[in-house]
Amino acid sequence: MAHQDVVPIEPGTDQDWQHPPFSGAIADGHIWGRGAMDDKGALLAILEALELLLADGFEPERTLWLAFGADEEVGGENGAVKIATWLSEHDIPIAFALDEGLAVLHGITPGVSAPVAMVGLAEKGSMTIRLSAQEDGGHSSMPPRISAPGRLAKALTRLERNPMPASLDGIPAQMLVRLAPHMDFPLDLITANLWLTEALVIDQFSAAPSSNSMIRTTTAITMLQAGFKSNVLAQTAEATINFRLRPGDSGQDILDHVRRVIDDEAITIHGTDEEAQPASPISSTQSAAFSVLERSIAKSFPDALLAPGLVIAATDGRHFTKAADDVYRFSDAPSSR
Numbered sequence: 618m619a620h621q622d623v624v625p626i627e628p629g630t631d632q633d634w635q636h637p638p639f640s641g642a643i644a645d646g647h648i649w650g651r652g653a654m655d656d657k658g659a660l661l662a663i664l665e666a667l668e669l670l671l672a673d674g675f676e677p678e679r680t681l682w683l684a685f686g687a688d689e690e691v692g693g694e695n696g697a698v699k700i701a702t703w704l705s706e707h708d709i710p711i712a713f714a715l716d717e718g719l720a721v722l723h724g725i726t727p728g729v730s731a732p733v734a735m736v737g738l739a740e741k742g743s744m745t746i747r748l749s750a751q752e753d754g755g756h757s758s759m760p761p762r763i764s765a766p767g768r769l770a771k772a773l774t775r776l777e778r779n780p781m782p783a784s785l786d787g788i789p790a791q792m793l794v795r796l797a798p799h800m801d802f803p804l805d806l807i808t809a810n811l812w813l814t815e816a817l818v819i820d821q822f823s824a825a826p827s828s829n830s831m832i833r834t835t836t837a838i839t840m841l842q843a844g845f846k847s848n849v850l851a852q853t854a855e856a857t858i859n860f861r862l863r864p865g866d867s868g869q870d871i872l873d874h875v876r877r878v879i880d881d882e883a884i885t886i887h888g889t890d891e892e893a894q895p896a897s898p899i900s901s902t903q904s905a906a907f908s909v910l911e912r913s914i915a916k917s918f919p920d921a922l923l924a925p926g927l928v929i930a931a932t933d934g935r936h937f938t939k940a941a942d943d944v945y946r947f948s949d950a951p952s953s954r
C-alpha cells in the first residue's frame with residue numbers, strides 16, 4: 618500500500634522552500650518536494666520493484682494487490698476505504714497488508730546503539746471533545762470571583778497535570794522484550810524484568826513526548842475561544858481537546874477520566890463515546906506474514922534489530938483491518954538512514 622496524495626503547504630510559504638515544493642526537483646542526490654517521503658517514496662519503490670521483477674520474468678506464488686489511495690491525508694474514504702470494501706465484497710482473502718507508518722530508526726531506544734526496524738502492529742485512534750464554561754457577562758470593572766475563562770483554564774490545567782493512565786501492556790512490552798537482550802547494562806536487566814520495574818520504565822517513557830505517546834492515550838489542548846472585547850467579560854469560554862487513543866482505551870474511558878479529573882459540574886463536556894475513533898486492532902507477530910517481513914527486513918538492513926511498534930499517527934492501513942488478516946506498517950524512509 619501507499620498513498621498518492623500529499624498535504625498542501627502553508628499559504629505564503631512558497632519562498633521558504635529550498636526547491637519549489639511541488640517540483641519534484643532532483644538535486645544534490647535527493648528528490649525535493651512536499652510528500653517525497655510521505656508517501657511518494659514507498660509508492661515509487663513498490664512500482665519500481667514490480668517493474669524490475671516483471672522484466673525478470675518473476676512469477677509470484679501468491680497474488681499481490683496494489684492499493685494506492687489518493688486521499689489518505691483527508692481520511693481515505695474515497696481511496697483505501699473503497700479498495701478494502703471492494704476486496705471484502707468480492708471475498709478476496711488478504712493474508713496481510715503492508716502500509717507506511719514506521720521505519721528503520723536510529724537512537725530512539727535508550728541503551729540500544731543498533732538501528733531498529735520498527736514494524737507498526739497497530740495505530741492509535743483519535744477523539745476530539747470540547748469543554749465549555751458559562752458565567753455572567755458584564756463590564757470588566759466589576760469582575761466576579763471566577764470568570765468563564767478562569768474556570769476553563771483551571772479545568773485545562775488539571776487535565777494536563779493528570780494524563781490518562783499509562784501501561785506497557787501490549788506493543789510497548791513486546792518491543793521491550795525484543796530489544797532487552799541488545800541493551801547495555803543495566804537497562805537490559807531493567808527491561809528484562811518488567812514485572813518488577815514497570816513503574817520505573819513508565820516514568821522513563823513518560824519523560825519524552827515521543828515515548829510518552831506510545832504508552833498512553835495523549836491529551837492535547839488544541840483550540841481556545843473566549844471573549845471579544847478587552848473590557849467586556851466573556852460569557853462563555855470554550856476549549857477543544859484532541860486525544861489519541863492507545864489500544865484498549867475507549868471514548869467512554871476518556872469521558873470518565875475528563876469528568877473525574879476536572880471535577881467541576883459547571884464545565885460542560887461536549888462529546889460522546891460514539892464520536893471516538895478507537896485504536897486499530899493489534900496485528901500478530903506469530904503469523905507467517907510477519908516472518909516474511911522479518912526475513913525481508915533482515916536482508917535489506919542486516920545491521921538493524923527488529924521490533925514491533927505502535928504508529929502514533931493515522932495511516933490508510935487502518936481501513937484494511939477488516940479486509941486483511943494482519944496489517945503491518947513499515948517502509949524505509951531515506952531520511953532515517
Ligand SMILES: [Zn+2]
Binds near residue numbers: 689
Ligand atoms: Zn502518509
